[in-house]
Amino acid sequence: MRTAIWWIRRDLRLTDNQALGAALARAERVIPVFVLDPGLLHSHYVGEKRVAFMLGGLHSLAAEIAARGGRLIVRIGFPAQALADVCAETRAEAVYAERDVSPYATTRDAAVAAALSAPLVLTEGVTIRPLGQVRKEDGAPYTVYTPYSRRWRSLPPIVRSDIVPAPRELCDEPRLPSAPLPTHPTLPKVTPFPPGEPEAKARLSAFIKGEKAPIYTYSEQRNRPDMEGTSGLSPYLRFGMISPRLAALAAYSALEHAPNAAARASAESWLNELIWRDFYYAILHHFPHVRQGAFRREFDAIAWENDEALYAAWCAGQTGYPFIDAAMRQLIALGWMHNRARMAVASFLVKDLLIDWRWGERWFMQMLIDGDPAANNGGWQWSAGTGTDAAPYFRIFNPVAQGQKFDPNGAYVRRWVPELRTVPDKFIHEPWRMERSDQIRAGCMIGRDYPAPIVDHAQARARVLAAYQAVKS
């Protein structure tokens, strides 16, 4: 074949790009095309920061493509129309893209396939293992993580030769029109995630290189929002600025080179997080109704309170629970939140405020740079207990205990809730327990400088237990 289109969506990379690789293997000339879809930009599940991060990634990708003699073609409009135009202008004989799982993506891709006269060829690459590959003995999909992960791990490890190398050269079609890449919105300066594949690769290698690599202390460090114990790769994985398979290869290699058993277990726990990611893509793939409501449909009947004022306080980080507020303010400021904090604030919204988990899911999608339909939905359903986990206990996080355990010195709280900076360690996670004299000494009056708790945890706990009990049996 002479000409093919590489349709770029959430695979903003050259290394281990299966769509690009397949196109290059079959066509003499491959044209990289990105379509800026106005429908997506204005969705209630999209926010400015993620768009800004994506645009930054596109600028970086355009530079990488240019460095190899090619040119990124940008079009603005509906994908079916834009791609049909490019196909006609270039006489492309096929369009290659990475298969995606969200209902939005699958609907869009079906529409594109129907509109094009050239075939739309979808490759793997969004997940480590091909979608739908990890199944039970009888071919049915797994619905519980642990057996899924066991089967996943029993498959052959990812090895160097699985990785598709980046092309050394690309070609250009000089007369083919391209819209300029927007320069707005931009990321806030404080956001610690410079977009692009080179940054993603640097982060991955810093995370796994050497005997003292952070991956070898990950299992303890990862739960501390006051420290930098995670890989910080989620936004890059979200937009495919790094291939998840390359991340898995790195994890396997770290397992192999682990200096001791503890280090090995730590690397294992990071690999497990990558498997969780594959798992939630598989869930969305096999059970697309999770995007609408509970995985277990009986939980759609829960009588939520859905108090708008409490929801607004949660969003703004004004709940009166310091650990919750620190996390929610970190989210607004950075477009990112530490995962331990995500679990705590999700539990608080659903269990303490008795607000529909889908409200939280939507807020996260609007705020998060790494917001991903599959992973975010899976996380929220896990927190709400409406999802895939069958546990004999009902999970309610205590917002004070979470803070004391995972932010023991209050450094995270003080970083994001400055009005509590002078509160003594003893009260940092429950400042309402300060006597009036303590409050004066700390220069922080509860109810004036910082809110009193908007709910009583013990009461809220009893209320949510009853609400969940009511939909059971």
Next chain:
DNA sequence: GTAACTTTAAT
């Protein structure tokens, strides 16, 4: 071969 029953473990 299939269904009923038992065991295991859930971050």
Next chain:
DNA sequence: TTAAAGTTA
């Protein structure tokens, strides 16, 4: 409590 996998009838 429940899913998955193994065991027995």
